[in-house]
Amino acid sequence: MGPAIQHFDWASTSVGALSTWSQSLLSYTRMMLTSKQPICFFWGPELLMFFNEAYRPMLGNRAATALGQPFATVWPDVWADVLPLTRSALSGTGVRLEEMPLTMTRRGFEEETFWTFAYTPLWDDDGSIAGLINTPVDATSAVKDREALAKAVADAETMLEEQRHSNRQRMILQRELAHRMKNTLAIVQAIVSQTMKHSQDMETATKRISGRLTALSSAQDLLTETSWSAADIVHVVDSALRPHVDASERVSVTGPHAEISAQQALGISLALHELATNAIKYGALSVPDGRIAIEWLVGSDRTLRFEWRESGGPAVAAGDRKGFGSRLTERIVPAYFSGKAGVHFDPAGVRYLLEGVLQTDDEARGAGL
Structure with missing residues (x-):
């Protein structure tokens, strides 16, 4: 220069x-x-x-x-x-x-x-x-480098927070898995022990246990599809009935979609299995002209009225349905809904009425179910 x-x-x-x-x-x-x-x-x-x-x-x-x-x-x-x-x-x-x-x-x-x-x-x-x-x-390079460093620090903090969140979620999932396993094993234990107790011979007990565990497994398959976060009662009913109904016109299902907890989904599945099994043995599904109507109503406060009604089948006496199946449908299942249930032997056929409150999975966890 x-x-x-x-x-x-x-x-x-x-x-x-x-x-x-x-x-x-x-x-x-x-x-x-x-x-x-x-x-x-x-x-x-x-x-x-x-x-x-x-x-x-x-x-x-x-x-x-x-x-x-x-x-x-x-x-x-x-x-x-x-x-x-x-x-x-x-x-x-x-x-x-x-x-x-x-x-x-x-x-x-x-x-x-x-x-x-x-x-x-x-x-x-x-x-x-x-x-x-x-x-x-x-100072352009210094400013850009500082901005890049600040962004890197922010990105690193975001990654760390995501990792912390992931760890928290993993711990929640572990606790949830333990909770699910505990509940499932308790149900399995009850099914096996109570079925054995109320069965006259090993062959009958084996068939009953197999059927009940199959119903439990089907319900869990449905819940796995939704990551055990929730279940739609319509899908639960459809899944539970599918193995038992030989023709769709023999069963009418009426009720709104509603989210229920995983435990309630298992309860309804087991109850429907018991009702359908007994209907095939003794009730409406044991004859060609028998019919079953399933209907439920959900109130604005999420109260549930769930009813199973049989018609066109042979006359059924109360003594035909005693044992663990009755205890399951009338005592265990309604407990999941904080409600009550009963089997009624009307002249037209067997009627099962379940009344309670629907819960989400978070509400069920809060209640310890």
Whole structure:
């Protein structure tokens, strides 16, 4: 930049020929050219630009034409941003800014840049302010690196929080699995022990146990599809009846969709298995013309009225249905609904009525079910 300044046609500018320069201007120029710090200064009424080799890369594509040009001409894209600072320096008050954001077009496209710089007044030999000097530091990389680091820290914290959440969920799932297993095993234990107790021989007990465990397994398959979070009573009833009904017109099902807890879904499945099994043995499904109507109502307060009605079958006496099946349908299942249930032997056929309250899985857990 030394030769470039020496051979520039200063005579055609307001600065005048090199031979006419003041001692102050010559001193500023020598100081700038010998410094390894990027420096530029602006001199004269038009604030013509001088810069050293270290400053040259900051100009980008403007480096070839910037020397001796007015400040506003060299930097039109940031002129409005720095004009108040320029006026302050020219009035005798130096300014310094840290990481000032400036949008520059130095290489044919806009860049978001950040600069730490100071504008300092320059005095001429007569004591008047003739220009200002700028000692800039391009802080763009530092700012971008800091922003990237902050984002990385935030991303890491997000990942850690997700991991913590995942760990919490895993622990919840482990507790939930233990809870499910405990309940399931309790049901299995009750089915096996009570069926054995109320069966006359091993063959009968084996058949009854197998049927009840199959019903339990089918209900659990349905719940697995919904991740044990909830079940729709319509789907529960359909799944429980499917293995027992030989023709769809023999069973009518009427009732609204409603979410019930996993434990209640198991209860209804087991109750329907018992009712259907007995209907096949003794009731409406034991004859071709027998019919079954299943209907339930759900109140605005989630109260449930669930009814099974048989018709067209042989007359059935109360003594035909004693044992664990009765205890299951009339005592165990209604407990899941915090309600009551009973089997009634009406003249038209067997009727089973269950009344209680529907629960979500969260409500069931809160109740300890």
